[in-house]
Amino acid sequence: MRVLLFGPPGVGKGTQADLLSKKYNFIKFSMGDILREEVSLSTSLGNKVENYLIRGILVPDNIIFELVKNFLKKNKEAHILFDGFPRTLNQAQNLNKNLTQLGLSFEVALEMHLAEDEIVKRLINRRYCPKCNKIYNYATKPPKTNGVCDHCHTKLIKRSDDDTNTIKKRLQVYEEKTHPLVDYYKSLNVYNQINATGSQEDVFKKISEIIDAYINKR
Ligand SMILES: [Zn+2]
Incomplete structure (x- = not known):
């Protein structure tokens, strides 16, 4: 089973991703972790990645795509939670192409949604x-x-x-680059929006219900 969790900064993705991994035994796909691991293995790809990271430049998509492909091949049988990746439509389309080639697909895409003024309030209190x-939050978790x-x-x-x-x-960057994923995952019939107001437990319950519904349908 493959689940994608996405949403704007400050929506509480990280916490939910941790809770989900524990409950459903997901392997977390986090691009940051994968980049660091590749660097530590000193592969030729890792050396290229290190060069970008040292210079503080965004790692280009062709390298990202190769890493994604390797990860999927290695974890074909695993339950994967994609946490904050893909970030752009181009990355989403490439990921889907790779999944299809391996006979896999995305089962659930979850967008955590929160009104902009609520996000600002949460982040300035972080x-x-x-x-x-x-991490603490003076508004929600002091x-x-x-x-x-x-x-x-x-x-x-x-x-x-x-x-x-x-x-x-x-x-604004999220709205421009990541929001187009909504229409894309709607077109694949896997899109779900989660209202991220309320406590972490409430939000987790809502997300779990969607995943459970999918598991029961299988
Ligand atoms: Zn401390």
């Missing part, structure tokens, strides 16, 4: 611990002691791109 990387990490008592900080202007720009 803080993280620079020591253990735990630390026990104001401004301090529950685990290691380090002072929490704000990510530099979590200010209103940068957030609006990131949302």
Whole structure:
């Protein structure tokens, strides 16, 4: 089974992806992790990737596509959760081509949806611990002691791109590049929209219901 989870920054994708992986035994497909792994293996592809990462340049699609292909071949039998990838229509079409070639397909595409002002509110309230990387939110998930990490008592900080202007720009990029996936996955009959308001548990319940419905239908 292959599931795609996508949505704008700040919608709570990461948390849901973790919960889903645990409940349904998904292998998570995260492009960032795959790039880092390839670099650490020092393959010829990995060396190319490292060159881009060092220079801070976006890794071009032809390399991304090769990595996707390798990953799919290796994990043909696995349940995969695509977390934040594909990001563009071009990537989505390539992924689908690769799946088809292997006799596979996407079963469920889930878009987490939240109104823009709610996203801005969540992101400007987001803080993280620079020591253990735990993420807090003054609006939805505050630390026990104001401004301090529950685990290691380090002072929490704000990510530099979590200010209103940068957030609006990131949302614009999402709208332009990623939103076209909605029509694409609708055309493949796998699209589902999740209303991401409410608690993490509520949202997880909604997502689980969709996946369970698919599993029961099989
Ligand atoms: Zn901490």
